Amino acid sequence: MNLVFVPLVVYLLLTLALALWSRRQTRRDAGASAIEEYFIGGRTMGGFVLAMTIIASYTSASSFVGGPGVAYTLGLGWVLLAMIQVPTTFFTLGVLGKRFAMLGRRLHAVTVTDFLYARYRSNAVVLLCSVAVLMFFAASMIAQFIGGARVFQAVTGYPYEVGLGIFGFAVVLYTTVGGFRAVVLTDALQGVVMVVAAVVVLLAVLDAGGGMAGCMQDLRAIDPGLISPSGAEGRIPAPMLFSFWILVGLGILGLPQTVQRCFGYKDSRSMHEAMILGTLIIGFLLLCMHLAGALGRAVLPDLPSGDLIIPTLILRLLPPFWAGVFVAGPVAAIMSTVDTMLLLVSATIIKDLYIRYALKNDVSNVSQKAINRMSLCCTFGVGVIVFLASFNPPQLLVWINLFAFGGLEAVFLCPIVLGLYCKSANACGAVASILTGLAVFLILSAAKISPFGILPIVPALAAAVPAFLVGNRFGRPVPEDVRKVFWEER
Amino acid sequence: MRSSFRQANREALITLGLYVFFFLWWTVFAFGPGAGDPAEYTYVWGMPAWFFYSCVLGYPVITLLLWGVVRFFFSDMPLDGSENDSRKEDDR
Secondary structure, eight states: OHHHHHHHHHHHHHHHHHHHHHHHHHHHTOOSOHHHHHHHTTSOBOHHHHHHHHHHHHSOHIIIIIHHHHHHHHOHHHHHHHGGGTTHHHHHIIIIIHHHHHHHHHHTOOSHHHHHHHHHOOHHHHHHHHHHHHHHHHHHHHHHHHHHHHHHHHHHOSOHHHHHHHHHHHHHHHHHHHHHHHHHHHHHHHHHHHHHHHHHHHHHHHHHTTHHHHHHHHHHHHOGGGGSTTOGGGOSOHHHHHHHHHHTTGGGGGOHHHHGGGGSBSOHHHHHHHHHHHHHHHHHHHHHHHHHHHHHHHHSTTOSOGGGHHHHHHHHHSOHHHHHHHHHHHHHHHHHHHHHHHHHHHHIIIIIIIIIIISTTOOTTSOHHHHHHHHHHHHHHHHHHHHHHTTSOOSOHHHHHHHHHHHHHHHHHHHHHHHHHOTTOOHHHHHHHHHHHHHHHHHHHHTTOOGGGOOTHHHHHHHHHHHHHHHHHHSOOOOHHHHHHHHOOO | OOOHHHHHHHHHHHHHHHHHHHHHHHHHHHHTTTSSOGGGOOEETTEEHHHIIIIIIHHHHHHHHHHHHHHHHOOOOOSSOOHHHHHHHHHO
């Protein structure tokens, strides 16, 4: 028991040490403003860190615990579904990366909302987006905390609350202290831990199940559906499978937590490296983890809940010390998602709401030090609130998380993509698309309406795009200076 | 030389093309050999063939293609908005 515990504690201490180290780095090159330093790390990320931070903030409890859990129940069809996410890094960076990096520098943008304000000049857009970020990030942070605490409980046998306390404390502390630099550096460490954990778990399962062929024959004997694309008992119908190409495919261009990374890298070479490296690593990670979950059914066929598969595999198949090392994988996945969201919520409150509305964008009367202190306090406060809310946990981890995913995409996808690539897009269209998309998404999700298994995000976006086009007809034309900044027109 | 904004747009289109390629690869293999009766599946390295081609092979293939595309079609550019370059472009 204690042996499981040791590597976890060492790992948490390591993340804290990295955070403190990154804080010293910050002090040394204090060229950028306090806001740009704390929330975007002075735009200095290299290729490896950029790739890792996109992967780490994207892959969360659902890729490491929930996803493999569903793969355990439904089989290879769910692995196929998970592989839809392979292009995440190259798609986000390739489509938005360079334009965002250039505009981010020109506009001093730190959050996606900054970008949207500069593009649409609309308070309604800023307020809607800020509310969406606060609401959905809060939901997913809580889901992540709960997932992490469950893993901790399953592996160590200590009560749920102890786990929540320990890594809730760690995440809130290092994010508060180190800001963006600490977040991306720990993300890089966490990414490496995740990759190692994924390989070891998969190899252990293959070994225990008598090799790949042995596992597959066992799965076929349990239910032939487990080795078909449509899942056990045909529970992954094709319309559902394809609507994941929207939710975790095209829709990722509307996730503020990954899109924001496009503001923060050093140069175009870093971006090129990150595209390739990121695709290689995320594909490997997704394949290993989900395949381990699916094949786990052949090794441990009678678990009461799919969510238990990864922790149980780790505990049964590995000696205690190594189990501790490798359970750090899911814990890393969770912490690296929470830290990003925590910092973005804080950035939303400080930069998008406080500075823009309370200070009317005039920071000349406030010292850089005061802003820095405010950012720290805000990050800490939000962290504590989310942490306390996680003590009374709701069920069904993966679905809460997917709910937040869809909600963010319904709000952000059209304003981001059309704002960047459609010159005539205006605020009226953006507001119409946000309201329509969000309304359709929330109504369908709440009423659990999904004909043929189509996810609510598909009709939500299908309504948001025409709403944008209709709304656009009623808005004012894009001002000359906005066109100039965004497309260098004179 | 192209303006960096236009080059960035071109790269975004190339990325989109690559994305469509991955989508097709995934779909064709999953629903081609995977559509039949699981009892009659053929196997590659112990895995059902549909799964091997669409999931296990698909992602190294896309990574390799990506490497080629980035190497030959993406270009290094300054990110801090060198507006002078683009003005020259406009004057032409």
